[in-house]
Amino acid sequence: MTADSRDERARDVAHPHDTRAGPGDAGATDRPVQLPETPEIRRTGRRAVLLFVGLVVAAIVIIAIFNGAVTG
DSSP, rough: HHHHHHHHHHTOTOOOOOOOOOOTTTTOOOOOOOOOOHHHHHHHHHHHHHHHHHHHHHHHHHHHHHHHHOOO
């Protein structure tokens, strides 16, 4: 990608980005704007939390089994 095509793409309105201006950037807003949440995004987040909780419970069970084997 050449420098000219990068500049052209940076100004291309057809390819918006989900980025926000940082502190000191021209056009920065005072408050951050939350991106819209779709039901699919919420479902994915719930699945990730359930997976994490399941892994934590599995780790606790495995640790308890190993502790029982060492002690008994």
